[in-house]
Amino acid sequence: MSDISFHDLSSLDATQRASLLKRAEADLSTFVEKVRPIIQAVKDEGDAALIRFARELDKADVAEGGLQVSEAEFDAAFDKVEKEVVESIGFGIDNIRRFHEEQKPETMWLKEVRPGAYAGDRYTPIASVALYVPRGKGAFPSVTMMTSVPAVIAGVPQIAIVTPATSDGSVDAATLVAARLAGVHTVYKCGGAHAVAAVAYGTETVKPALKIVGPGSPWVVAAKSVLSSAINTGLPAGPSEAIIFADDSVDGGLAALDLLIEAEHGPDSSAYLVTHSRKVAEAALAALPQHWSRMTEQRVEFSRAVLTGKRGGIVLTASLEDSYRFINDYAPEHLEILSKEPFAHLGHITEAAEILMGPHTPVTLANFVLGPNAVLPTSRWARTYGPLSVTDFVKRSSVGYVTSAAYPELAMHARRLARYEGFSSHENAVSEIRDRYLAG
Numbered sequence: 001m002s003d004i005s006f007h008d009l010s011s012l013d014a015t016q017r018a019s020l021l022k023r024a025e026a027d028l029s030t031f032v033e034k035v036r037p038i039i040q041a042v043k044d045e046g047d048a049a050l051i052r053f054a055r056e057l058d059k060a061d062v063a064e065g066g067l068q069v070s071e072a073e074f075d076a077a078f079d080k081v082e083k084e085v086v087e088s089i090g091f092g093i094d095n096i097r098r099f100h101e102e103q104k105p106e107t108m109w110l111k112e113v114r115p116g117a118y119a120g121d122r123y124t125p126i127a128s129v130a131l132y133v134p135r136g137k138g139a140f141p142s143v144t145m146m147t148s149v150p151a152v153i154a155g156v157p158q159i160a161i162v163t164p165a166t167s168d169g170s171v172d173a174a175t176l177v178a179a180r181l182a183g184v185h186t187v188y189k190c191g192g193a194h195a196v197a198a199v200a201y202g203t204e205t206v207k208p209a210l211k212i213v214g215p216g217s218p219w220v221v222a223a224k225s226v227l228s229s230a231i232n233t234g235l236p237a238g239p240s241e242a243i244i245f246a247d248d249s250v251d252g253g254l255a256a257l258d259l260l261i262e263a264e265h266g267p268d269s270s271a272y273l274v275t276h277s278r279k280v281a282e283a284a285l286a287a288l289p290q291h292w293s294r295m296t297e298q299r300v301e302f303s304r305a306v307l308t309g310k311r312g313g314i315v316l317t318a319s320l321e322d323s324y325r326f327i328n329d330y331a332p333e334h335l336e337i338l339s340k341e342p343f344a345h346l347g348h349i350t351e352a353a354e355i356l357m358g359p360h361t362p363v364t365l366a367n368f369v370l371g372p373n374a375v376l377p378t379s380r381w382a383r384t385y386g387p388l389s390v391t392d393f394v395k396r397s398s399v400g401y402v403t404s405a406a407y408p409e410l411a412m413h414a415r416r417l418a419r420y421e422g423f424s425s426h427e428n429a430v431s432e433i434r435d436r437y438l439a440g
Contacts, residue, residue, distance in 0.1 A: 004285055005313025009322060021330055023311065023379040024218055024239045024268035031222035035193035039226055042194050046203035053194040058135075060165035062189045067205040069171055069187040077176035089141060089178050092369040096149045099371030103390040104153055110399060116406030123394045128158035128207065130199035130231075131184070132214030133175055135164035135191055136266075141174040142367055146374050146388065147214050148182035154393035159184050160207065162199060164191030192216075193223035200231040213237075213388060215375055218268065234392060235385045238378040241270035241311075242334035242363060243327055243352075247320065248276075249340040250359060252283025257291055258336055259284065260303050261363045263312055264295070267305035271312045272330070274323050281314050324348040331382040334363050353382035404438075 007020060041049040050067055054060045065073075078086065110120035131147035133140055144161060151159050161179055165171055171189055179187055188206050190198055202208030211232035212224065217239065224233035242262035246255040255273050263271035273284055288307070292300045306312035317323045324345070327335065331351040339345060342357035349355065353376035356366055367374045377385035402410060411430035418426035428434075 003308045004288065005308055005310070006281075006285075007313060007315045009315055009326060010318045019310065020272070020315065020326075021380065023241060023270055028218060028222045028225060031218045032226060035219060035223045035226060038193045039197040039200075039223060042197035042203065043201045047205050050190045050194055050198055050203060050206070053192070054165060054190060057192055057194070058164040058190075060167055060169055060189070062165050062169045065169040065189075067189050067203075069176060069189065073170065074176050074180055074185075077173040077180075080173035081177050085174060086177055088369070089145065089174065090181055092142070093145050093149060093178070093181050095369055095371040096145055096373070097153065100150045100153050100373070100390050103150070105391065105394065108399065110401070114406055114409065116403035117410055118399075118401040120399045122397045122399050124397065125155040125157065125394050126210055127156070128209040128211075129156050129160075129393055130209040130212040131159065131161045132191075132195065132212055132216050132220060133161055133163040134214075134216050134220070135166075135172065136217060138265075139172040139174060141172065141178040142374065143214060144175050144178040144184075145182060145368075148179060148184045150373065150388060150390045151393045152183040154390045156393050158186075158207065158209070160186040160188060160199070160209065162188045162190055162195040162206075162212075164195075165189040192219050196220060196223035196227055196231075196233075200227045211393075213375065213392060215240075215378075235375075235377045235388060236379060236381045237375055237388075239268040239270070240265040240334075241332055241378055242272075242336070243330060243332040244271075244273045244336045244338060245323060245327060245345070245349075246273065246275045246277070246280050246284075246338040247345070248280060250280070250338045252277075252280040252285075253287035253290075254359060255280060255338055256284035256287040258338065258362050259307070260288075260291055260295070260299075261367075262334055263303035263306040264299040266302050267309070269302070269306050269311070271303075271306050272315050273313075274315045274317065274326055276317045276319050276323050278316060281316050284314060320345075320348075327352065331380040333376040333378045333382065334366070336361070336363060351383050353377050353385070353387055 047067060051063050054062045105123045108122040110118045113119050129151055133143045161184055163171055163175060171187055198206040199209040199212055211234055213234035215237035221238045240262040244255050244259045259271055259273045263269055275281055327349055328351040334354050335352040336356045337345050338359055354366060366372055373387040373389060375388035415427050415430045
Protein backbone atom coordinates (compact mmCIF):
# COMPACT_ATOMS: atom_id res chain seq x y z
CA MET A 1 0.00 0.00 0.00
CA SER A 2 2.76 2.43 -0.99
CA ASP A 3 0.19 4.97 -2.15
CA ILE A 4 -0.94 5.63 1.44
CA SER A 5 0.58 8.88 2.71
CA PHE A 6 3.27 7.95 5.22
CA HIS A 7 4.87 10.72 7.25
CA ASP A 8 7.99 10.05 9.32
CA LEU A 9 7.65 13.02 11.65
CA SER A 10 11.31 13.05 12.71
CA SER A 11 12.41 13.61 9.12
CA LEU A 12 10.10 16.56 8.40
CA ASP A 13 11.15 20.20 8.63
CA ALA A 14 8.95 22.87 10.23
CA THR A 15 7.19 23.74 6.97
CA GLN A 16 6.43 20.12 6.13
CA ARG A 17 5.18 19.47 9.65
CA ALA A 18 2.94 22.56 9.51
CA SER A 19 1.41 21.33 6.24
CA LEU A 20 0.10 18.25 8.06
CA LEU A 21 -2.02 20.50 10.26
CA LYS A 22 -3.96 22.11 7.38
CA ARG A 23 -7.62 21.28 6.80
CA ALA A 24 -9.86 21.58 3.75
CA GLU A 25 -11.34 24.87 4.95
CA ALA A 26 -7.97 26.41 5.79
CA ASP A 27 -8.26 28.74 2.79
CA LEU A 28 -11.87 29.74 2.15
CA SER A 29 -11.13 32.67 -0.18
CA THR A 30 -12.33 30.84 -3.31
CA PHE A 31 -15.52 29.70 -1.61
CA VAL A 32 -16.19 33.12 -0.08
CA GLU A 33 -16.23 34.77 -3.51
CA LYS A 34 -18.55 32.06 -4.85
CA VAL A 35 -21.08 32.28 -2.00
CA ARG A 36 -21.43 36.08 -2.04
CA PRO A 37 -23.77 36.21 -5.08
CA ILE A 38 -25.77 33.28 -3.69
CA ILE A 39 -26.25 35.10 -0.40
CA GLN A 40 -27.23 38.34 -2.12
CA ALA A 41 -29.75 36.55 -4.32
CA VAL A 42 -31.46 34.97 -1.33
CA LYS A 43 -31.55 38.33 0.44
CA ASP A 44 -33.10 40.02 -2.62
CA GLU A 45 -35.35 37.29 -4.01
CA GLY A 46 -36.30 35.12 -1.02
CA ASP A 47 -38.11 31.86 -1.80
CA ALA A 48 -37.58 32.22 -5.55
CA ALA A 49 -33.81 32.10 -5.06
CA LEU A 50 -34.06 29.09 -2.74
CA ILE A 51 -36.12 27.18 -5.28
CA ARG A 52 -33.69 28.07 -8.05
CA PHE A 53 -30.58 27.12 -6.06
CA ALA A 54 -32.22 23.86 -4.94
CA ARG A 55 -32.63 22.99 -8.61
CA GLU A 56 -29.19 24.21 -9.75
CA LEU A 57 -26.97 23.30 -6.80
CA ASP A 58 -28.81 20.51 -4.95
CA LYS A 59 -30.38 18.99 -8.10
CA ALA A 60 -33.70 18.98 -6.25
CA ASP A 61 -37.16 20.15 -7.30
CA VAL A 62 -38.88 21.79 -4.33
CA ALA A 63 -41.20 24.07 -6.30
CA GLU A 64 -44.22 21.77 -6.20
CA GLY A 65 -43.94 20.34 -2.71
CA GLY A 66 -42.91 23.59 -1.08
CA LEU A 67 -39.88 24.62 0.95
CA GLN A 68 -41.27 23.47 4.30
CA VAL A 69 -41.80 19.84 5.25
CA SER A 70 -45.49 19.14 5.87
CA GLU A 71 -47.00 17.11 8.69
CA ALA A 72 -47.97 14.49 6.11
CA GLU A 73 -44.33 14.17 5.09
CA PHE A 74 -43.33 13.73 8.73
CA ASP A 75 -45.96 11.00 9.15
CA ALA A 76 -44.92 9.22 5.97
CA ALA A 77 -41.28 9.18 7.05
CA PHE A 78 -42.03 6.67 9.80
CA ASP A 79 -43.41 4.24 7.20
CA LYS A 80 -40.32 4.63 5.00
CA VAL A 81 -37.73 3.90 7.70
CA GLU A 82 -37.23 0.34 8.95
CA LYS A 83 -38.53 -0.22 12.46
CA GLU A 84 -35.08 -1.30 13.65
CA VAL A 85 -33.60 2.00 12.46
CA VAL A 86 -36.39 3.97 14.15
CA GLU A 87 -35.63 2.01 17.34
CA SER A 88 -31.93 2.84 17.11
CA ILE A 89 -32.65 6.52 16.50
CA GLY A 90 -34.79 6.49 19.63
CA PHE A 91 -32.05 4.70 21.57
CA GLY A 92 -29.50 7.28 20.51
CA ILE A 93 -31.78 10.21 21.30
CA ASP A 94 -32.43 8.79 24.77
CA ASN A 95 -28.71 8.63 25.55
CA ILE A 96 -28.06 12.06 24.02
CA ARG A 97 -30.90 13.48 26.10
CA ARG A 98 -29.59 11.89 29.32
CA PHE A 99 -26.15 13.36 28.69
CA HIS A 100 -27.32 16.85 27.79
CA GLU A 101 -29.83 17.14 30.60
CA GLU A 102 -26.86 17.03 32.96
CA GLN A 103 -25.39 20.05 31.15
CA LYS A 104 -28.40 22.29 31.65
CA PRO A 105 -27.38 25.15 33.93
CA GLU A 106 -29.45 26.42 36.83
CA THR A 107 -31.98 29.03 35.73
CA MET A 108 -30.38 31.48 38.14
CA TRP A 109 -27.82 31.54 40.92
CA LEU A 110 -26.83 34.31 43.33
CA LYS A 111 -23.86 34.50 45.65
CA GLU A 112 -23.51 36.93 48.55
CA VAL A 113 -20.16 38.49 47.64
CA ARG A 114 -20.34 40.90 50.60
CA PRO A 115 -22.91 41.07 53.39
CA GLY A 116 -26.07 42.29 51.67
CA ALA A 117 -24.51 42.43 48.17
CA TYR A 118 -25.48 39.67 45.73
CA ALA A 119 -24.17 38.78 42.27
CA GLY A 120 -24.92 35.89 39.97
CA ASP A 121 -26.06 34.64 36.59
CA ARG A 122 -29.39 33.95 34.94
CA TYR A 123 -29.75 31.68 31.89
CA THR A 124 -32.53 32.07 29.31
CA PRO A 125 -32.94 30.25 25.97
CA ILE A 126 -32.06 31.93 22.70
CA ALA A 127 -35.31 32.89 21.01
CA SER A 128 -34.66 31.25 17.62
CA VAL A 129 -32.06 28.80 16.32
CA ALA A 130 -31.48 27.05 13.00
CA LEU A 131 -29.92 23.59 12.87
CA TYR A 132 -27.92 22.75 9.74
CA VAL A 133 -28.05 19.09 8.69
CA PRO A 134 -25.82 18.28 5.69
CA ARG A 135 -26.89 15.95 2.90
CA GLY A 136 -24.37 16.08 0.04
CA LYS A 137 -22.31 12.96 0.79
CA GLY A 138 -25.02 10.97 2.57
CA ALA A 139 -27.95 11.21 4.96
CA PHE A 140 -27.21 12.28 8.52
CA PRO A 141 -30.08 11.74 10.98
CA SER A 142 -27.34 11.59 13.62
CA VAL A 143 -26.63 15.31 13.09
CA THR A 144 -30.33 15.97 13.56
CA MET A 145 -30.19 14.06 16.84
CA MET A 146 -27.07 15.87 18.06
CA THR A 147 -28.31 19.37 17.25
CA SER A 148 -31.99 18.98 18.09
CA VAL A 149 -31.80 17.38 21.53
CA PRO A 150 -29.73 20.09 23.29
CA ALA A 151 -31.79 22.84 21.63
CA VAL A 152 -35.02 21.29 22.92
CA ILE A 153 -33.56 20.74 26.40
CA ALA A 154 -32.43 24.37 26.49
CA GLY A 155 -36.03 25.43 25.82
CA VAL A 156 -35.45 27.31 22.55
CA PRO A 157 -38.99 28.35 21.48
CA GLN A 158 -38.30 28.53 17.72
CA ILE A 159 -36.18 25.68 16.33
CA ALA A 160 -35.89 24.91 12.63
CA ILE A 161 -33.79 22.43 10.66
CA VAL A 162 -32.39 23.35 7.26
CA THR A 163 -31.26 20.48 5.06
CA PRO A 164 -30.98 19.88 1.30
CA ALA A 165 -33.78 18.00 -0.43
CA THR A 166 -33.30 14.96 -2.63
CA SER A 167 -34.01 15.03 -6.38
CA ASP A 168 -37.74 14.45 -5.90
CA GLY A 169 -38.08 17.33 -3.45
CA SER A 170 -38.29 15.20 -0.32
CA VAL A 171 -36.13 15.20 2.81
CA ASP A 172 -34.32 12.10 4.03
CA ALA A 173 -36.92 10.10 5.94
CA ALA A 174 -34.67 9.13 8.86
CA THR A 175 -33.80 12.81 9.36
CA LEU A 176 -37.51 13.57 9.74
CA VAL A 177 -37.95 10.66 12.15
CA ALA A 178 -35.06 11.94 14.25
CA ALA A 179 -36.43 15.48 14.21
CA ARG A 180 -39.87 14.45 15.42
CA LEU A 181 -38.55 12.08 18.10
CA ALA A 182 -36.24 14.83 19.35
CA GLY A 183 -39.08 17.35 19.44
CA VAL A 184 -38.38 19.56 16.39
CA HIS A 185 -41.33 20.15 14.06
CA THR A 186 -40.05 22.67 11.50
CA VAL A 187 -37.81 21.53 8.63
CA TYR A 188 -36.92 23.60 5.57
CA LYS A 189 -35.77 22.07 2.29
CA CYS A 190 -32.64 24.08 1.58
CA GLY A 191 -28.95 23.52 2.08
CA GLY A 192 -25.54 24.99 1.38
CA ALA A 193 -24.82 28.70 1.35
CA HIS A 194 -28.42 29.52 0.37
CA ALA A 195 -29.73 27.85 3.53
CA VAL A 196 -27.40 29.89 5.72
CA ALA A 197 -28.54 33.06 3.95
CA ALA A 198 -32.20 32.07 4.30
CA VAL A 199 -32.05 31.72 8.09
CA ALA A 200 -29.90 34.84 8.40
CA TYR A 201 -32.28 37.12 6.48
CA GLY A 202 -35.54 35.18 6.34
CA THR A 203 -37.70 34.59 3.26
CA GLU A 204 -41.44 34.30 2.61
CA THR A 205 -41.31 30.74 3.98
CA VAL A 206 -38.18 30.53 6.10
CA LYS A 207 -38.27 32.37 9.39
CA PRO A 208 -35.04 34.17 10.31
CA ALA A 209 -33.03 32.83 13.24
CA LEU A 210 -30.62 34.43 15.68
CA LYS A 211 -28.11 31.57 15.50
CA ILE A 212 -27.19 28.64 13.26
CA VAL A 213 -25.31 25.53 14.39
CA GLY A 214 -24.27 22.32 12.70
CA PRO A 215 -21.46 20.99 10.48
CA GLY A 216 -21.17 21.62 6.78
CA SER A 217 -19.01 21.74 3.68
CA PRO A 218 -16.56 24.57 2.93
CA TRP A 219 -19.48 26.26 1.11
CA VAL A 220 -21.44 26.34 4.36
CA VAL A 221 -18.39 27.40 6.38
CA ALA A 222 -17.71 30.22 3.90
CA ALA A 223 -21.33 31.39 4.02
CA LYS A 224 -21.22 31.45 7.79
CA SER A 225 -18.07 33.55 7.62
CA VAL A 226 -19.66 36.07 5.27
CA LEU A 227 -22.88 36.22 7.31
CA SER A 228 -21.29 36.32 10.77
CA SER A 229 -22.48 39.91 11.28
CA ALA A 230 -26.08 38.95 10.43
CA ILE A 231 -26.40 35.72 12.43
CA ASN A 232 -24.49 34.01 15.23
CA THR A 233 -22.71 31.18 13.42
CA GLY A 234 -21.81 29.11 16.48
CA LEU A 235 -18.77 26.89 16.80
CA PRO A 236 -16.71 26.32 13.62
CA ALA A 237 -17.76 22.89 12.34
CA GLY A 238 -16.43 21.98 8.92
CA PRO A 239 -15.49 18.72 7.17
CA SER A 240 -14.79 15.72 9.41
CA GLU A 241 -11.38 15.09 10.93
CA ALA A 242 -9.88 12.53 13.29
CA ILE A 243 -6.67 11.33 14.83
CA ILE A 244 -6.39 7.69 15.82
CA PHE A 245 -3.58 7.53 18.36
CA ALA A 246 -2.25 4.03 18.99
CA ASP A 247 0.49 2.83 21.29
CA ASP A 248 2.22 -0.54 20.92
CA SER A 249 -0.35 -2.38 23.05
CA VAL A 250 -2.96 -2.62 20.26
CA ASP A 251 -3.14 -4.28 16.86
CA GLY A 252 -2.42 -1.98 13.92
CA GLY A 253 -5.31 -3.59 12.08
CA LEU A 254 -7.70 -2.19 14.68
CA ALA A 255 -6.13 1.24 14.27
CA ALA A 256 -6.63 1.00 10.49
CA LEU A 257 -10.26 -0.01 11.01
CA ASP A 258 -10.96 3.13 13.02
CA LEU A 259 -8.84 5.37 10.77
CA LEU A 260 -11.43 4.82 8.04
CA ILE A 261 -14.39 6.00 10.15
CA GLU A 262 -14.02 9.74 9.58
CA ALA A 263 -12.04 9.33 6.34
CA GLU A 264 -15.10 7.88 4.63
CA HIS A 265 -17.14 11.06 5.11
CA GLY A 266 -15.69 12.65 2.00
CA PRO A 267 -12.52 13.63 0.15
CA ASP A 268 -12.39 16.89 2.11
CA SER A 269 -12.06 15.02 5.43
CA SER A 270 -8.81 14.67 7.39
CA ALA A 271 -7.66 11.49 9.13
CA TYR A 272 -4.34 10.40 10.62
CA LEU A 273 -3.08 7.37 12.47
CA VAL A 274 -0.46 8.67 14.90
CA THR A 275 1.86 6.14 16.50
CA HIS A 276 5.45 5.80 17.68
CA SER A 277 5.33 2.08 16.86
CA ARG A 278 6.55 1.11 13.40
CA LYS A 279 5.02 -2.33 14.00
CA VAL A 280 1.58 -0.77 14.50
CA ALA A 281 2.05 1.47 11.46
CA GLU A 282 3.04 -1.42 9.20
CA ALA A 283 0.20 -3.61 10.46
CA ALA A 284 -2.24 -0.79 9.74
CA LEU A 285 -0.92 -0.43 6.20
CA ALA A 286 -1.27 -4.17 5.66
CA ALA A 287 -4.84 -4.24 6.99
CA LEU A 288 -6.30 -1.41 4.93
CA PRO A 289 -6.98 -3.45 1.75
CA GLN A 290 -8.99 -6.01 3.70
CA HIS A 291 -11.02 -3.28 5.40
CA TRP A 292 -11.67 -1.57 2.07
CA SER A 293 -12.91 -4.86 0.60
CA ARG A 294 -15.83 -4.72 3.06
CA MET A 295 -16.84 -1.13 2.28
CA THR A 296 -19.06 0.34 -0.43
CA GLU A 297 -17.38 1.70 -3.53
CA GLN A 298 -18.18 5.35 -2.76
CA ARG A 299 -16.81 5.17 0.78
CA VAL A 300 -13.66 3.45 -0.46
CA GLU A 301 -13.22 6.26 -2.97
CA PHE A 302 -13.66 8.95 -0.32
CA SER A 303 -11.40 7.36 2.27
CA ARG A 304 -8.72 6.46 -0.25
CA ALA A 305 -8.65 10.09 -1.42
CA VAL A 306 -8.07 11.19 2.17
CA LEU A 307 -5.43 8.62 3.09
CA THR A 308 -3.42 9.09 -0.10
CA GLY A 309 -3.69 12.88 -0.05
CA LYS A 310 -2.30 15.82 1.88
CA ARG A 311 -4.72 15.60 4.82
CA GLY A 312 -4.45 11.97 5.86
CA GLY A 313 -2.38 8.86 6.24
CA ILE A 314 0.01 7.55 8.86
CA VAL A 315 2.23 9.70 11.05
CA LEU A 316 5.13 7.81 12.60
CA THR A 317 6.65 9.63 15.57
CA ALA A 318 9.93 9.09 17.40
CA SER A 319 8.33 8.69 20.83
CA LEU A 320 5.13 8.91 22.84
CA GLU A 321 6.03 12.50 23.72
CA ASP A 322 6.29 13.37 20.03
CA SER A 323 2.89 11.79 19.46
CA TYR A 324 1.35 13.87 22.25
CA ARG A 325 2.97 17.01 20.85
CA PHE A 326 1.65 16.38 17.34
CA ILE A 327 -1.87 15.66 18.62
CA ASN A 328 -1.91 18.87 20.66
CA ASP A 329 -0.61 20.86 17.70
CA TYR A 330 -3.26 19.33 15.45
CA ALA A 331 -6.12 19.84 17.96
CA PRO A 332 -8.41 17.26 16.32
CA GLU A 333 -12.18 17.17 16.18
CA HIS A 334 -12.22 13.46 17.10
CA LEU A 335 -9.42 11.69 18.95
CA GLU A 336 -9.29 8.00 19.75
CA ILE A 337 -6.76 6.76 22.29
CA LEU A 338 -6.23 3.14 21.29
CA SER A 339 -4.40 1.56 24.20
CA LYS A 340 -4.96 -1.07 26.85
CA GLU A 341 -4.18 1.71 29.35
CA PRO A 342 -5.80 4.79 27.76
CA PHE A 343 -5.90 6.82 30.97
CA ALA A 344 -2.10 6.72 31.10
CA HIS A 345 -2.09 8.93 27.99
CA LEU A 346 -5.02 11.21 28.77
CA GLY A 347 -3.13 13.65 31.00
CA HIS A 348 -0.69 14.44 28.19
CA ILE A 349 -3.37 15.55 25.73
CA THR A 350 -5.06 18.92 26.18
CA GLU A 351 -6.13 19.95 22.68
CA ALA A 352 -8.94 17.76 21.32
CA ALA A 353 -12.67 18.35 21.03
CA GLU A 354 -13.59 14.73 21.70
CA ILE A 355 -11.42 12.10 23.38
CA LEU A 356 -12.54 8.48 23.15
CA MET A 357 -10.76 6.07 25.44
CA GLY A 358 -9.73 2.51 24.75
CA PRO A 359 -10.41 -0.14 22.08
CA HIS A 360 -14.13 -0.45 22.92
CA THR A 361 -14.91 3.24 22.23
CA PRO A 362 -14.66 3.85 18.47
CA VAL A 363 -15.81 7.14 16.97
CA THR A 364 -18.85 5.31 15.59
CA LEU A 365 -20.38 4.99 19.06
CA ALA A 366 -19.87 8.66 19.85
CA ASN A 367 -21.21 9.74 16.45
CA PHE A 368 -24.51 7.98 17.01
CA VAL A 369 -25.46 6.68 20.43
CA LEU A 370 -23.01 7.22 23.30
CA GLY A 371 -24.45 10.56 24.39
CA PRO A 372 -21.78 13.30 24.11
CA ASN A 373 -22.35 15.67 21.24
CA ALA A 374 -20.73 14.80 17.92
CA VAL A 375 -21.00 18.33 16.50
CA LEU A 376 -17.45 19.43 17.23
CA PRO A 377 -15.07 22.25 16.36
CA THR A 378 -12.77 21.55 13.41
CA SER A 379 -9.70 23.15 11.86
CA ARG A 380 -7.81 23.46 15.20
CA TRP A 381 -10.66 25.38 16.85
CA ALA A 382 -10.66 22.72 19.56
CA ARG A 383 -8.00 24.93 21.14
CA THR A 384 -10.71 27.43 22.12
CA TYR A 385 -14.09 25.74 21.49
CA GLY A 386 -15.73 22.66 22.96
CA PRO A 387 -18.46 20.35 21.60
CA LEU A 388 -21.96 21.62 20.92
CA SER A 389 -23.91 21.64 24.19
CA VAL A 390 -27.03 22.92 25.89
CA THR A 391 -25.13 26.10 26.74
CA ASP A 392 -24.86 26.89 23.02
CA PHE A 393 -28.62 27.38 23.03
CA VAL A 394 -28.90 29.65 26.05
CA LYS A 395 -27.57 33.08 26.83
CA ARG A 396 -26.26 34.29 30.17
CA SER A 397 -27.26 37.48 31.93
CA SER A 398 -25.43 38.79 34.96
CA VAL A 399 -27.66 39.61 37.92
CA GLY A 400 -26.84 41.96 40.77
CA TYR A 401 -28.75 43.05 43.88
CA VAL A 402 -27.38 45.37 46.57
CA THR A 403 -29.22 46.06 49.82
CA SER A 404 -29.22 49.44 51.55
CA ALA A 405 -26.88 48.08 54.22
CA ALA A 406 -24.28 46.91 51.68
CA TYR A 407 -24.46 49.94 49.40
CA PRO A 408 -22.21 52.49 51.24
CA GLU A 409 -19.04 50.35 51.19
CA LEU A 410 -19.42 49.36 47.55
CA ALA A 411 -20.24 52.93 46.56
CA MET A 412 -17.12 54.28 48.25
CA HIS A 413 -14.78 51.94 46.36
CA ALA A 414 -16.62 52.38 43.06
CA ARG A 415 -16.52 56.17 43.49
CA ARG A 416 -12.73 56.13 43.92
CA LEU A 417 -12.24 54.03 40.81
CA ALA A 418 -14.64 56.14 38.73
CA ARG A 419 -12.76 59.29 39.74
CA TYR A 420 -9.41 57.70 38.84
CA GLU A 421 -10.66 56.71 35.38
CA GLY A 422 -12.16 60.16 34.80
CA PHE A 423 -15.83 59.19 34.54
CA SER A 424 -17.68 61.98 36.34
CA SER A 425 -21.19 60.61 35.73
CA HIS A 426 -20.10 57.23 37.12
CA GLU A 427 -18.77 59.04 40.18
CA ASN A 428 -21.88 61.18 40.63
CA ALA A 429 -24.16 58.13 40.49
CA VAL A 430 -22.57 56.78 43.69
CA SER A 431 -21.99 60.13 45.45
CA GLU A 432 -23.92 62.21 47.96
CA ILE A 433 -26.24 63.13 45.08
CA ARG A 434 -27.63 59.61 45.16
CA ASP A 435 -27.69 59.68 48.96
CA ARG A 436 -30.04 62.67 48.88
CA TYR A 437 -32.40 60.91 46.48
CA LEU A 438 -32.38 57.76 48.58
CA ALA A 439 -33.02 59.71 51.75
CA GLY A 440 -36.02 61.51 50.25
